[in-house]
Amino acid sequence: MKSYTDYMWFNTKNKVEFINITGEVETCLKKSLIKEGFALVSAMHITAGVFVNDAESGLLEDIKEWAEKVAPFNINYRHHRTGETNGDAHLKNLLIGHEVIVPVTKGEFDFGPWQQIYYAEFDGQRRKRLIVKIIGE
């Protein structure tokens, strides 16, 4: 079994920002030389997520609006007693999920026609990290 580990850093301009990382994760896959296996793409912070969906700009805005509706900012979260104001970002992380597993077949992501990997920042404007770990052969 081979394994490959890499990290990406983000420091977004906006508090909420979705970044298509499919190309960068493909670069990791090429470097790994793994032909059959699983790629884990996982946010290492608890106020950011990773999801797979369509690279359509209108939809990405819909997803942001939806996440805000289902897990809204609220100054009264108990978590804010610690001095933080990002309680909603923790909830959005749970809503969207913080990781995906991508199947690798014949050295490529075994994706459907519209699947793209997104890093979902919900509490940006600070340095945050993501792990790509691929195992297989």
Place this chain on the structure above:
Amino acid sequence: MKSYTDYMWFNTKNKVEFINITGEVETCLKKSLIKEGFALVSAMHITAGVFVNDAESGLLEDIKEWAEKVAPFNINYRHHRTGETNGDAHLKNLLIGHEVIVPVTKGEFDFGPWQQIYYAEFDGQRRKRLIVKIIGE
């Protein structure tokens, strides 16, 4: 390390339909000859999900109703400017999740007493695909 890859196609009668695929995924596991490892079951389209829950018909209807409540159809989604009308199906995919990993122990799914694997179609009446990929030994 062994790996096994298979695909399932769906073309549901209804727009929203949940299909118990536990038996088909077990057939994949038998063919794989893998005794210890992980099985990934992942929708290859971004308007369908995969989840693990109870094979109870009332509950399945509750889940459909709940998904519609939390991620409702809305003609005004920005995504619909592309000509699509399935914005809600993209959001339901994010709510439910598009993949599960099932542990494989001694050649069987290492499941609790009620765990069943469901394909969750949120935008059916068209051909859509799912991948089963199993890695292990």
Place this chain on the structure above:
Amino acid sequence: MKSYTDYMWFNTKNKVEFINITGEVETCLKKSLIKEGFALVSAMHITAGVFVNDAESGLLEDIKEWAEKVAPFNINYRHHRTGETNGDAHLKNLLIGHEVIVPVTKGEFDFGPWQQIYYAEFDGQRRKRLIVKIIGE
């Protein structure tokens, strides 16, 4: 490829309870002798979840309150015709997710600074089980 399988049992005092299991899962990792790979942590019941988030007591209460808001108790769920009253716990399981994959690098969980693994009981006061399965080398 090595694999390691272990189980944890829970019988919580309260219906809803979140339990930090990071230390126990780390003990499994040490026993496994696996240095590079993936650890799956997955609830074996369909009314409990597993998530990764911050060990901050206020936030944990916020998450409970949020899960109840998004997937509330409702006596009228169809699932209750079976005699159960835990329909909401099934929905909360789908909201939060029932499993996480943790990357293992150099024999340690490859986590960010605040990532902790939680068992999320949504229908407790009964014996329930969770699986930890680690594969790698």
